[in-house]
Amino acid sequence: MSDLAEPTFLDERTAHWAKTKPDDEAITFKDRTWTWSQWDERIRRLAGALSERGVGRGDVVAFLDKNHPACVETTLAAASLGAATAIINFRLAADELDYVLNDCGAKVLIVGAELKSSVEKIRDKLTSVELVVEVTPDGREGDEYEAMLADATPMGRSEDVEPDDVAIIMYSSGTTGRPKGVSLTQANLIAHTVSAFDGWELEDGDKNLVAMPLFHVGGSSYMQLGLHTGVSSYMTRDVDGAQLAGGILSGANRTFLVPAVLAKVLESGDDAVKLFSALKTYGYGASPMPLPLLRKALEAWPDTDFIQAYGLTEVGGVISLLAPEDHRSGDEERMGSAGRVVPGAEVRVVDPDSLEDVEQGEQGELWFRTKQLMKGYHNKPDATKEAVTEDGWFRTGDIGRVDEDGYIFVEDRLKDMIISGGENIYSIEVERVIAEHPAVAEVAVIGVPDEKWGESVKAVVSLEGEATEKEIIAFARERLAAYKCPRTVDIVEELPRNPTGKILKKDLRQPHWEAAGRKV
Missing domain, CATH: 2.30.38.10 (Luciferase; Domain 3)
Structure with a gap:
């Protein structure tokens, strides 16, 4: 690695590993494993297939599914043509889904079999999508994606591709009530990989456990670490105990997860704690780690390096790191920090x-x-x-x-944002939906402390008709992804306001956060 030049394009490293260690394991997913040469061949075939279907520089391919190596293949193949991959949150409700698919302007949509019916319901609303390709979790017979690759002619990188071409579009909640697509270039993603994993001293035989959803930078940007270093990756379809355990039992010893997962492991008993002791590195981020939880983790896994990452989608993921030595320094004030900026920032x-x-x-x-x-x-x-x-x-x-x-x-x-289980939720987006309920006169949405998720969503409403807490939550669930919906609703006579009429959310939040002993 030390004499390997920093890449210019995203597909360079897979091609390099395919040439230098073609038979080494590149990625495992469910019961399938591909070597570097096999995986690079799939990427080149997908590039050919997309090109044959009219995808070129400046176009967008959308990917909608739970975690699947096909998402990474699409990202690299499309990037080699100068096209972007819009990685769509599979948890979105129907009206959110058609908004982001139309906003990104996708020409081709690759969709998981489990989500195909959701796309069919809105197919007539997708104005730019020319082709829908179904992909299955296990590549079973009839898998349209696998058939497309099998029939394609492999294709190298297009000559007109530039490092500043957008490679990934990720949608985050919007301050105006609609999600915004964050456009990250090939150069952005490579710079992030080089800087954000500074201090991750990987060794021969290491294996990455990729479990965070790929529509999140914590998933897609973390996946780049294995591609960059030539380390094998084990990808789970979901973030659940059985799949995480399967990854660790297969030899995965480096990972990045949200603190809520770590809390669940500690609650699961001695066997789970012992299993996770195989991890050399536990990176965490996307939401704060409560100090009591961190203390328990440091005690439970004395030989594990803990690294906290603070960042945002707009910077590709990580912008500052709290190093392993800071976690075990005994300085609890420093342990409560987000560390220092990554190199070059x-x-x-x-x-x-x-x-x-x-x-x-x-x-x-x-x-x-x-x-x-x-x-x-x-x-x-x-x-x-x-x-x-x-x-x-x-x-x-x-x-x-x-x-x-x-x-x-x-x-x-400063932003009116809630971070729950690593997901950013803008209050105004939730308020926009709840305000449509015929019985709601006014609504304010706030984040309140949650021991498991960091924060949870609470709505405070005044009514002009009849409605219960359950009815308002159900109304929101029909129109928003479940993680954005309020878990609790307070019904009040009127909302507090300042002299100019602005709702005082600070007053609504204060009693909840005072009791928790922290601010965010």
């Missing part, structure tokens, strides 16, 4: 009103500048301009401070 703490840097140690909005930063929000130049300054600083919407040693502390949010 810069951080500023800015007063959100004056836009001037604050004094060291004082609170302000966290801004980052990095080669990992997205090309922009897909089809949303105004939103991009609001988020990224002319000189390349990304405004995160997170409030924090940086101490004298460069450790970042994330302490509040």
